[in-house]
Amino acid sequence: MLDDKISAAESVDIGYLDRGTFFGDGVYEVVRTAGGRIFGLEYRMQRFAHSLAELRINGIDIEEIDSRVKTAYKKSSLADAVIYWHITRGCGPRSHTWNDSIRPRFYLQITPLKDASQKKQHGVDVMSLPDIRWKRCDIKSLNLLPNVLAVQAAKEKNCEEPILVDENGCITEGASAAFFAVINGVLRTAPLTTNVLPSITRCFVLHIAEHIGIEVDQTAVSLEEAYNADELMISASTRDVLPVVKFDDKIIAAGRPGEYTMKIMAEFEKFINGKTTLPWPKLVFRNKNEFNVPQALIK
Amino acid sequence: MLDDKISAAESVDIGYLDRGTFFGDGVYEVVRTAGGRIFGLEYRMQRFAHSLAELRINGIDIEEIDSRVKTAYKKSSLADAVIYWHITRGCGPRSHTWNDSIRPRFYLQITPLKDASQKKQHGVDVMSLPDIRWKRCDIKSLNLLPNVLAVQAAKEKNCEEPILVDENGCITEGASAAFFAVINGVLRTAPLTTNVLPSITRCFVLHIAEHIGIEVDQTAVSLEEAYNADELMISASTRDVLPVVKFDDKIIAAGRPGEYTMKIMAEFEKFINGKTTLPWPKLVFRNKNEFNVPQALIK
Numbered sequence: 001m002l003d004d005k006i007s008a009a010e011s012v013d014i015g016y017l018d019r020g021t022f023f024g025d026g027v028y029e030v031v032r033t034a035g036g037r038i039f040g041l042e043y044r045m046q047r048f049a050h051s052l053a054e055l056r057i058n059g060i061d062i063e064e065i066d067s068r069v070k071t072a073y074k075k076s077s078l079a080d081a082v083i084y085w086h087i088t089r090g091c092g093p094r095s096h097t098w099n100d101s102i103r104p105r106f107y108l109q110i111t112p113l114k115d116a117s118q119k120k121q122h123g124v125d126v127m128s129l130p131d132i133r134w135k136r137c138d139i140k141s142l143n144l145l146p147n148v149l150a151v152q153a154a155k156e157k158n159c160e161e162p163i164l165v166d167e168n169g170c171i172t173e174g175a176s177a178a179f180f181a182v183i184n185g186v187l188r189t190a191p192l193t194t195n196v197l198p199s200i201t202r203c204f205v206l207h208i209a210e211h212i213g214i215e216v217d218q219t220a221v222s223l224e225e226a227y228n229a230d231e232l233m234i235s236a237s238t239r240d241v242l243p244v245v246k247f248d249d250k251i252i253a254a255g256r257p258g259e260y261t262m263k264i265m266a267e268f269e270k271f272i273n274g275k276t277t278l279p280w281p282k283l284v285f286r287n288k289n290e291f292n293v294p295q296a297l298i299k
Numbered sequence: 300m301l302d303d304k305i306s307a308a309e310s311v312d313i314g315y316l317d318r319g320t321f322f323g324d325g326v327y328e329v330v331r332t333a334g335g336r337i338f339g340l341e342y343r344m345q346r347f348a349h350s351l352a353e354l355r356i357n358g359i360d361i362e363e364i365d366s367r368v369k370t371a372y373k374k375s376s377l378a379d380a381v382i383y384w385h386i387t388r389g390c391g392p393r394s395h396t397w398n399d400s401i402r403p404r405f406y407l408q409i410t411p412l413k414d415a416s417q418k419k420q421h422g423v424d425v426m427s428l429p430d431i432r433w434k435r436c437d438i439k440s441l442n443l444l445p446n447v448l449a450v451q452a453a454k455e456k457n458c459e460e461p462i463l464v465d466e467n468g469c470i471t472e473g474a475s476a477a478f479f480a481v482i483n484g485v486l487r488t489a490p491l492t493t494n495v496l497p498s499i500t501r502c503f504v505l506h507i508a509e510h511i512g513i514e515v516d517q518t519a520v521s522l523e524e525a526y527n528a529d530e531l532m533i534s535a536s537t538r539d540v541l542p543v544v545k546f547d548d549k550i551i552a553a554g555r556p557g558e559y560t561m562k563i564m565a566e567f568e569k570f571i572n573g574k575t576t577l578p579w580p581k582l583v584f585r586n587k588n589e590f591n592v593p594q595a596l597i598k
Contacts, residue, residue, distance in 0.1 A: 001371045001384075001407035009408070015314055016406060021387070023443040024323030055448070072300045084393060085300075088320070094383060094408065096443070096450035096475060107315060108300035109308070109393065132434035134445050143442040144322040144395070146433050149354070151395035176395060 018105060019098070020088030024143040027051035028086035030237045031069070032113055034272045036079045041069060043200045043283050050198070050285055051140045057089050057104055065106070072108050080113040082238050086142060116239045120265065123245030123257050124160035126234065128223055129153060131164035131172050131195070138194045138286065150175040160242065161234050163226070166195065170220035174234050177242075178202035181221045182214075182231035182260045190220040191287040198285045201235035201268075207281035208267040214260060218287055231258030233265075240272065241265045317404060318397070319387030323442040326350035327385035329536045330368070331412055333571045335378045340368060342499045342582050349497070349584055350439045356388050356403055364405070371407050379412040381537050385441060415538045419564065422544030422556050423459035425533065427522055428452060430463035430471050430494070437493045437585065449474040459541065460533050462525070465494065469519035473533050476541075477501035480520045481513075481530035481559045489519040490586040497584045500534035500567075506580035507566040513559060517586055530557030532564075539571065540564045 001007075002016065019025035029044045029051075049062050069083055090102035133146045150162035154175075161174040172190050173179050178199040181188045187209045192198050209216050226232060231253045232244035241264055243257035253261075270276040300306075301315065318324035328343045348361050368382055389401035432445045449461035453474075460473040471489050472478050477498040480487045486508045491497050508515050525531060530552045531543035540563055542556035551557075556564075569575040 001367060001405070003405050004367060006371055006374055013312075013314070015312070018320060019447075021317060021319040021323075021325075021385075021406075021441065023447045024441055025444060025447055026320075055444070068300060068303060072305055075305055086320075093410065096447050097454045098447075098451065106300070106302050107320075111392065130434075134433045134442075135429075135431035136445070141444055142320065142323055143433075143444045145324060145354070145440055145442045146435070148318075148322045148324055148395050148397075152397065155396045 014091045017091040017093065018088050019090060019092070019102075020086070020105070020142055022094050023096070024141060025055070026086050026088030026142045027055060027057065027140050028084065028142060029140060031083050032237050032240075032272075033073065033078070033081045033083065034274075037274060038070070038073060038083065039272055040200060040204075041066065043203070046283050047140060047198060047200065047285070050138075052087065054136070054139045055089070055141065057087060058100065060087060060104060068106065068108065072110060076110045078110060078112055082111050082113050084109050084111075088142070113238060116242065119160065119239065119242050121257075123243035123255070124234070125158065125246040126161045126163050126174070126232070126244050127154055127157055127159040127248055128165050128171075129162045129175075131166045133164070133195075136194050137172070137197055138192070140197060147175040163234075163247070165223050166220075169222050169224075171223065171226060172196050172220070173199070174236070177234040177236040177239070178205070179221075180205060180233045180235070181226050181229040182233075182258060183221070183225060183229050185230075185260075186215045186217050187260065188217050188219060188221050188225075191218040192284060193286065198283065199235065200283065201237060201241065203281050203283055204268055204271060205233075205235055205241060205264055208264050208271075208278065211278050212263060212267060214264075231261050233258075233261045235268075241268050313390045316390040316392065317387050318389060318391070318401075319385070319404070319441055321393045322395070323440060324354070324397075325385050325387030325441045326354060326356065326439050327383065327441060328439060330382050331536050331571075332372065332378070332380045332382065333573075336573060337369070337372060337382065338571055339499060339503075340365065342502070345582050346439060346497060346499065346584070349437075351386065353435070353438045354388070354440065356386060357399065359386060359403060367405065367407065371409060375409045377409060377411055381410050381412050383408050383410075387441070412537060415541065418459065418538065418541050420556070422542035422554070423533070424457065424545040425460045425462050425473070425531070425543050426453055426456055426458040426547055427464050427470075428461040428474075430465045432463070432494075435493050436471070436496055437491070439496060446474040462533075462546070464522050465519075468521050468523075470522065470525060471495050471519070472498070473535070476533040476535040476538070477504070478520075479504060479532045479534070480525050480528040481557060482520070482524060482528050484529075484559075485514045485516050486559065487516050487518060487520045487524075490517040491583060492585065497582065498534065499582065500536060500540065502580050502582055503567055503570060504532075504534055504540060504563055507563050507570075507577065510577050511562060511566060513563075530560050532557075532560045534567075540567050
């Protein structure tokens with residue numbers, strides 16, 4: 001029955017039996033383009049392969065996915081675009097378990113990139129919310145309901161991003177962005193555990209900081225530390241690096257983009273535009289010795 | 300792009316833009332029928348309304364859904380069936396946030412109920428796994444990836460059900476079933492918090508126990524306590540109440556369905572068959588004073 005129409009099972013489109021809908025059983029990626037070039041696609045492909053492997057969605061040819069992304073983008077006429085794609089484990093009668101014969105399904109969309117220049121120039125407001133997500137946020141899965149609820153709550157408070165705080169009062173990351181604080185000249189962000197997405201923009205931000213002489217400390221920032229930080233910033237594939245000028249009711253960095261933030265943004269811009277003289281970073285999925293769930297769950 | 304076919308956005312079926320797939324943004328219910336009668340539909344409708352309200356999926360006429368379920372079931376020729384339905388928030392361009400104008404989508408399927416009589420007679424094996432789910436398991440949402448992974452892992456060990464253990468070593472519930480222990484003549488199960496589904500079979504089991512003189516204690520059972528329990532059982536809409544005879548490598552109740560378990564099963568059977576002389580229970584969503592996440596997250 002679809003809405004109020006009853007049909008025989010055989011006549012219903014197989015798409016209605018997608019495990020993506022029944023269970024959120026799939027993984028996705030997002031990449032931006034700049035002036036007709038896809039930015040850092042190889043990093044997304046690495047992470048996509050990681051997500052697929054962790055969920056045991058097997059038999060995906062990553063090179064073929066890479067080629068599909070490039071082919072689809074060539075067909076679009078968008079210089080600055082957002083490419084989103086996902087793979088679900090496949091379709092079949094609803095059952096938690098799956099058989100290896102199931103055939104994964106691929107979906108990709110290309111949309112114009114929204115201009116973030118005002119946000120980059122003036123900074124954004126963010127708000128804190130409890131992190132109620134599952135314990136495998138290193139997998140970029142389609143189970144995004146806690147993220148959806150948090151982003152909606154932030155939007156309703158006119159905030160750019162919800163910043164998630166764990167049960168110990170420490171910030172893990174934003175619901176759709178990485179999060180950084182500058183405290184006494186040190187760039188701080190939570191370590192990569194299974195509670196945090198191995199963000200690609202995070203990888204670039206830390207890499208840039210190290211190359212321009214900013215000390216990096218991958219130790220989670222408490223909410224109190226964040227309120228009193230010298231600078232805060234967030235980063236996301238579709239928004240690059242954004243200065244944070246207000247966190248809950250606390251004004252950050254006198255309400256203006258901070259010095260360290262602007263330096264990092266400028267270097268990141270050079271990567272985006274293909275004008276950097278820095279080497280490119282290596283993507284890390286998890287910091288060593290930072291397994292925060294039983295090994296059995298990590299695989 | 301669907302698999303390897305590129306299309307203009309306008310020509311793609313709207314179903315590919317379902318927030319159910321992008322985010323798992325929807326809720327579901329399952330009910331069994333017995334001899335042509337739907338068992339306890341009104342309880343599912345109450346819980347469905349709860350799930351919808353918690354996710355702010357608005358504008359659903361529960362009476363209309365109730366009527367659709369009954370209409371669809373009448374059209375089927377199955378005496379013993381499983382009716383599954385879900386509602387997603389609706390379709391639209393992928394964006395975490397939603398507008399109130401979005402139109403929810405309804406999907407329902409009816410399949411034959413699998414015979415569980417052998418399992419009821421001989422009991423089942425279960426295994427423990429860490430509970431890595433999000434902190435709003437009281438909502439019956441489509442974010443089921445941790446459940447899928449756990450059930451698949453259990454199947455591969457020839458286990459009927461994965462029993463989830465939280466970070467304190469306490470059992471919350473099964474990934475697709477409620478969980479009970481009989482310890483010193485007392486029926487124990489975890490209290491209803493936001494970490495546990497307000498299971499309808501759980502509600503019946505506790506109600507039955509109280510009416511046939513078994514003491515009930517809604518205090519979570521530790522893994523150690525469960526290993527040493529006199530009896531264990533699980534319950535689920537599609538399997539009723541099942542005795543557990545093995546938990547990990549521990550034989551339970553000498554490997555046979557226990558006395559208390561069989562009494563509860565017999566009374567539950569009477570409810571299923573419409574032959575009970577007991578009053579019907581009242582569905583509870585959360586035990587008082589058992590809010591385990593900040594109030595702000597509960598609504």
